[in-house]
Amino acid sequence: MGKQACYLAVDFGTSNVHVTLIDQQTAEAVAGANKKYRWYTPAADQIELDADEMWTASEEAVADAIRRGGTGISVAAMTFSFFGDNITPVDGNGNALYKMLPGFCGRSHREVETIDREIGADRYGDITGNTLTTLSSASKILWLRRNRPEIFAQAKAFYTNQQYVMHKLGFGDIQDRTMAARKLAYDVKEDKWSAPILDVCGMAEEQLGRDIVESQTVVGKVRHYGRVDLGGMVPVTIGCHDVSASLLAAGVKTDKIETLGVLMGTYEQIGYFSDKFITGCNDFGDSLIFSCCYNSPFKGKYTVMDAFPTAGAMLEWYCKNLLMNPKADIGEMIAKADLQKESRLFVLPYMENYHGAVVGMSLATTLDDIFAALLRSLAYQFIACIDYIKGTADGIFCNIHFGGGGSRSDKLIELRADLLNARVGRMRNIELPSLGSCILASLGNGWSKTVEEAQSQVRNGVLYFEPNDANGKRQRASYETYKKLSADYLRNH
Template identity: 30%
Template sequence: MKRDSILVVDFGTSNVHVNVVHVWDGQILYSKSRKYAMLSPKDGYTEINPHELWQASVQCVKEVLDIMENVELHAITFSYFGDNIMLADSHGAPLTNIILAFDVRGTEEALGEFGSRFTDEEFIGITGGTCVTFCTGPKLLWFKKHKPELFEKTSYFYTNQQWINQNLGLKPLNDYTMACRKMMFDIKSKEWSKPILSFLGIKAEQLGEVVPSTEIIGHIDKYGEIALPFTLPVIVGSHDCDCGMYGAGAGIPDSGIIGDITGTYDHLGFIEQGFVNAGTENLEAEIFSYCGPLIDTSVCLGAFPTSGAVLEWFMREILDDCSPAAYDMMWKHAEFRGDSSLMFNPHFSGNLGGIYGLGLTKTKEDLFESMIESLTFESRRILEGCKKIKKGSCDKVWVGGGAARSEKWMQLRADIWGCRVERMQNIEVSSVGAALLAAVKVELYQDIKSAARSMLHIRDSYEPSKDISDRYELKYRQYLELVSNGIKTRGGSA
């Protein structure tokens, strides 16, 4: 008997995963991944070759199909890393590489021209978020100022999603979530923002048509040169974090669940029914929102952008060993009791990080523990913001992504957050969420709730330990004071 499944192509910032997700239990039956290079042609530039991105996905699809047995594929769908842009000519051919969020181009423009033209309140009112350095609009303004001939030759401003759709022989469409991640989309009117486009001197046609995330945009029987065993409907897919919220339970209506998707970024958030602009409702909560994957939904989330990067920095620069065995050794020796004098500032963007309370008896293990504590303090700040915005109760957090592999980090989350934390059985929540949305679209399930009952499962649960949680409550207050005293903005010394 063949197993009903969805083929998910999940594009991350460093690699692509192709997963065959079983629709009746949410398990990944087959999976292949392939890395692509992150290029830096100049200091501060961060790019991916679009052809390499595409070919990596083609190769993974081939490798999965070569080993796949007893599977009935019902659709193909996608999950994409967001906040990227590629300039393309009139035929859709790349004029640049895919430029990533942390590329420095546009930094001065975000702080200068954009800041002069749009107040934070105005920009939040349009896009749901503030205009910061990772936004694509300032990057386009950089090209207009510094590469005017290239800018004039540009017919389209693609995301990775549009590039993949074009390579499939389909229209280079945006879904609502990826359009929002261009930060030039009006989240209320659901159209490209006339004030932002006028300021940049570009047209809506250059950014592309926008459709719901579960739209079937065509049918394919080949992926690149690879023949598929079925003619599959193509569901356009969405931003990885947003479909990931469904994979982490935070898209289930009336569930009281907040999702935590861990990785390079640590995202906490939820899907709300109806239109929400969290930034205009409560700017101090630091939770922002935009169009969700389903019609009449909103994504509400906050993020700490360097969570995974700080951990990688520690392993590379302090421990000089990024091997899986080295990670395992650090976690094996880690003890989180809340009684250490060390404080770690993880705000590494702009060289603002710091380590405080060092003494001659402190060890690498102590530094590791302090770093992990600080990252968990930051996620608590986001969680508290979510609770200010979310309607109804918020009594538990479901966790997926890389950090969910550590039982100790799950328990630390419960102790610092002061709430129940549950780890997903399948931590590849973006792929599972994308498959869940696709399964509902092709009518294998009636609705999100019924799909979630079958496809989402909890591996284990963690409750706060009162004594340890009380100590962390005090240390968390000390951490907030450390940040509020200007260390986050001024930097500090180690």
């Protein structure tokens, strides 16, 4: 009897790397492993990660997943998904010179002002498809130039996490188009690095990388993942940005408007694929929605995305700083939370921009009350994203499909269905970035000829949730109060 052929999917999240062995025939998860890595906070507005720690964590997770898979499996292909908006300066040998600067690090406010002054926020948005904020890796590179000139001078390149991993595997500084676009110095319509942004930041094209390929590209074969023996020569698909991969796994079509995909994690991200560039990035307005339009895994198409930057991160913040228990079981806490209780307590979860607030507390307010209000506020932010993204599409979305770690809770999905007053679905396999990267591997290795065929082969069923009318009316009334409170607060702070 032959061995069970599996994809080895490696998904780099903002705080964990998830490695999953996925059966090539059934798309079922065979075995998996997670490894955490640290966030460093050298100053109040600074967050850093360590590229080498991420690599080591991925080695350990790959080793654990293969060990758990047992001797009866064989790795047919390795494939990847990556969180975007990050940069690591490296020397000529690809070694990190400084910590990784992620998009959610807010240190580059002055550099954003410089880019705004020299290029203009509207023009920047038209070039990159992105609102001009500290998410921009270009602004982080300019920060290094000004504040760590010795690092900037030594930097031969500025790698994304994708490039760092590809270099570790022996493939140089290669990157796919989605991750190049997420450096936010890329002209997404012209499909090249933006000369005006390069000039302002003092960068050269060579430092950002000229070897840009399609997301399904098989970049080569490896026998080892670092120190881990894979048991044979394995083809490596470069993969893409985690949101684009998630949309594929959520059943979002590349040829028509039909389904919205939702990835619930550190960010709550909502999106679809478009044949045209969507102008008019949201400027954070009254609800601090982050929206963008950037290159999809498929040439000539775009990923249109809305996101709320501190969704899952807010739950971790609550456990660490209010509950004083960073290891608390968030799933158990959600299960116990009373989300239907009448309450005048609201959380404005805008922590990334120093606008976070808890409003409506009394001497009787408990931590449980705050946690429930926080969960409701994240659902309200989701609805704000839905309201915005619907206005960017020519067609009508018939389905909304959820995945990601935050979607495990029936209660959170039901709350969103109630607020929408519409049926919503949760994918059977919620590890959307990993499953989406397998779809790309199927295409890249020639096991399927079209995106639709690959989605069919790497199938993912849907469990649907119906709205509760009474709960929905009460929650929608609360949402209207939240919107007014949020708008008034943001105008004055």
